[in-house]
Amino acid sequence: MELRALRYFVEVVRQQSFTVAAEQMFVTQPTISKMVKSLEDEIGSPLLLRDGRQMVLTDAGRIVYQRGQDVLAAHAQLQAELNDLGTLGSGEVTIGIPPMGGSLFTPAIAAFRQRYPKIDLKLFEQGSRAIEAALISGELELGGVLLPVDPEMIDVLPVTRQVLWLVARHASRWDDLREVPLAVLAMEPFVFYGESLALNDVVLNACRQAGFAPTIVGRSGHWDFMAALVQAGVGIALLPAPYCRRLDATQFTCRPVVEPEIPWEMAIGWRRNGYLSHAARAWLDVARETLPGQAGSDFMHAPMPDNAEPAASQLADHTPK
The missing domain is CATH 1.10.10.10 (Winged helix-like DNA-binding domain superfamily/Winged helix DNA-binding domain)
Structure with a gap:
């Protein structure tokens, strides 16, 4: 065969x-x-x-x-x-990089290239679900995955835990609020994640938990394009808090989504009990040294404006636009 x-x-x-x-x-x-x-x-x-x-x-x-x-x-x-019979002086390693978490891994990629310039570092750019399947099948040694994953199949090194925030155009009805219950977004048009991305299922499940099925008017796996669609008036989006921090506050309103909170937990995964080459283990060591600092600095909650209301309960009487 x-x-x-x-x-x-x-x-x-x-x-x-x-x-x-x-x-x-x-x-x-x-x-x-x-x-x-x-x-x-x-x-x-x-x-x-x-x-x-x-x-x-x-x-x-x-x-x-x-x-x-x-x-x-x-x-x-x-x-x-x-x-792997050779040494770290040569060889190759392929790392799965999900589109929504790519920037998380940039410090580790740069540090690894500097430390091991003769190792061919290849990037496998796919959604978390495809990366998870490739890890289980043995096609990939390491990859970024969205938690949770099957602990019987995959071991992980947690990288960051954040939550999703509402992203709307500035001067929207969310401007003076500190947080937004998911249920009040039921009638809003959503710019959503691609169906192949694990976040697609995470957000869909959260919407069902809040009692509605979202109206999806567009899909993408790239946060900046999703934000551009929001700015163009296509709809609202739910993005990880770190990316909201990068958006222009004069153009966008970003608020935490609650009831329920929607987690975004990224980790590096590898197949449980699988073989990790010297190059893969070296990359994992570099990731342990570099990624926690990234998760603890740039990837944090964006500050709320001083005039934000302490709760979003006043939205209960509003008719969604």
Whole structure:
């Protein structure tokens, strides 16, 4: 069984799309389709069936998908151990970087490059869910993940814990408030996170807990673009507090969301009981030295204006715009 065909098949199942899988693997869709077909021919049974827009695994497909992940993880570990026979004078390490937490890891990346200039440091830019799956499958050694994750599968080094804040245009009805209950945003149009991002599910669950389903008018995985859409009047957004601190206070109103608070907890994750190369362990050591300072300084709550009201209870009688 060809590993490449197995890898393509696993990616198609993860993404539930031949097109998206091809983009992730940097090949054409016909290549993906051909390799999956060759895998089915070799096994002698179909692995995937289409049910409307969804793909359904056959009995054989479930076995190949489950065992295939183990095979790919074992192959990745074998390759890492063989590559690790050398010293830290050379080699490579790939780090998963989520789009919403990328700036958190910049100090560690810079310090690692300075300390180990001959190690090829590669960045895998995907959402936290894709990074988590890649860690479990063994395709990645280290990556930024949004907590919580399965502690039976992934060990973590916490980086920062923040909460999401409301981001609205300046001179909005939120200006004089210190905090905003999530439920009062029920009728607002939301600029939301991409469906592939773990934060998408976190915010959706919080909205359900507050008793409503959000009206989504746009999606992005990049905080600055989300803020730009808010400034353009497309809708409101919920962003981690540190990014709100970077926004121009003359253009935006940012307030903590409560009832419930929505946590944003970032960590570095690696596969529990998995093999970590010398290069990966070195990067983790650098991260331990550099990231806590970043989390404790730049990534903090933005101060509230002196004229902010102590509570948002007065919003109860307002009709959402």
